Amino acid sequence: MNIELPALVLGAIAAAFAVFSIILAGVIGPKRYNRAKLEPYECGIEPTPHAIAGGPGNVTGQRFPVKYYLTAMLFIIFDIEIVFLYPWAIHFDALGIFGLVAMALFILNVSVAYAYEWRRGGLSWD
Structure with a gap:
């Protein structure tokens, strides 16, 4: 039986x-x-006109909050972690102590990135 077969079935x-x-x-x-359901979702922020090209005097929109980008980066960090954990878990016995140390590092x-995000307030919803 192929060792990757359970992962493929899953x-x-x-x-x-x-x-x-x-x-x-x-x-x-x-x-x-209804009209509200057909409107684009803007993460709870009222939609504003987009910036018009032509210089700083013609900008009519407002800045998008950075907090949403921080949350997106947090999801990306943990998605990448999961992508690396699945193959490691499948071949854990073949990797030996080297695989254990590499995954611990x-x-x-990833824990440092998580702690940084936590300290910066990226996990608190205001």
């Missing part, structure tokens, strides 16, 4: 569940649309 089950959920939501979901590195 990936196929996850993909099938995602496709099934999207199709099911479209079939049984409510079909009542990787987890330490």
